[in-house]
Structure formats: C-alpha cells, structure tokens
Amino acid sequence: MVDHLLLWDRKLFVYLNGLGSEKYDGLWLFITSQVNWIPIFLLIGYLVFKHLGWRHAVMILIIIAALIALTDQTTNLFKYGFQRLRPGNEPELAHLIRAIQTRKSFSFISGHASNSMASAVFLYLVLKPYLKYMGFIFLWPLIFAYSRIYLGLHYPLDIICGYIWGIMMAFIMWEVYKISRDKFFPKQKEHLDNPTNA
Numbered sequence: 001m002v003d004h005l006l007l008w009d010r011k012l013f014v015y016l017n018g019l020g021s022e023k024y025d026g027l028w029l030f031i032t033s034q035v036n037w038i039p040i041f042l043l044i045g046y047l048v049f050k051h052l053g054w055r056h057a058v059m060i061l062i063i064i065a066a067l068i069a070l071t072d073q074t075t076n077l078f079k080y081g082f083q084r085l086r087p088g089n090e091p092e093l094a095h096l097i098r099a100i101q102t103r104k105s106f107s108f109i110s111g112h113a114s115n116s117m118a119s120a121v122f123l124y125l126v127l128k129p130y131l132k133y134m135g136f137i138f139l140w141p142l143i144f145a146y147s148r149i150y151l152g153l154h155y156p157l158d159i160i161c162g163y164i165w166g167i168m169m170a171f172i173m174w175e176v177y178k179i180s181r182d183k184f185f186p187k188q189k190e191h192l193d194n195p196t197n198a
Helices: 002-018 022-032 034-052 054-082 111-127 134-150 156-184 187-193
Strands: none
Touching: 002 134, 002 156, 022 134, 034 054, 034 111, 034 134, 054 111, 054 156, 111 134, 111 156, 134 156
C-alpha cells in the first residue's frame, strides 16, 4: 500500500514538475521566496489592526509567531524522523526532472506547506467575520507550496501532508487564541455576532 502511494507520488511529481519551462523559472523563484510575500503580510496585519484594535492585534501577532514556531519545529521532527530525500537529490529522478533548486535537508513534510497553511487557516478563522472574501487567503499556500514542486524541492505528498499538519496546528492555536481572547477581550465575543460594530 505504502509502496503504491509513493510510486503514485513520484509519478505525479514528475508530471507536475515537467510542466515547467525555463521561461517561467524566474517567476517561481520569486514566488517561493518568503520575503517577496511581505506586502501581503503587511496588508493582513493592517486589516487585523483595523478591525480588532492594536492591543488585540499584538496578541494575535504573538500567537501567530508561536504558531509558526510550533509548526516549523514539529515539521523538522517529521523530516528527521522519515529522512525522505528531496526529489532533486534522488539519483533515480535525475534524468526525469528539472531541479531548479536543491537543499541538503529532508523532504517530508514540507515546511513551506505546513507553515503557510497554518497561518492561512488561523487568519481565516480570526478575520472571516469581518472580511467577506477572506477565503482568498488560501491562494497563498496553494501557490506558495506549488512553487516547491516546480523547483524540484518537494513531492506532492510532502505538500498534502504539510497542509494537513498545518491545519491541525492552526486549530490548536485557534483554541489558545479563543481562551486568550475571551479573557482579555470579552467584548470581542459580542462583536463576532455583529462584526460591523467591532
């Protein structure tokens, strides 16, 4: 069963990675860099401050920092536990794929996928009462994580499992957030039913 799953994973990776071309390499190298997403992060930060006030926003930023730290470190436990080679480091795939980037670290699970999905889910839960189109935030982890396949750094299964882990971490920290919110900002519970008055 596991062998069939890994075989499917490799085949899907080879297919998706093969869709790329030199013409678009620069674009995907730009997308995969976290620094280039800073304008999006700043916009989200502004929306948090605008709708919740600076004290509440600071608490959210602290929780997000804890969320990313927790997700990142537990992701590393998976990597060193499974020790799956990245596609670009697999001799059997060398003649089949385009490895635009290589890393010495292990592949399973994807830190980019887990961290971006964890952040997206948490921010969605926090801001959905205030922003009608908050669901668009999920384009970020989808595009961000696909860049890892395009560049030859992760298999699809690395991405999918990273997403699942990120979602789990987000819901854990969501519970932490709700406890903190109800303790320090009790009026926030009332505003959730009528967010236009927040």
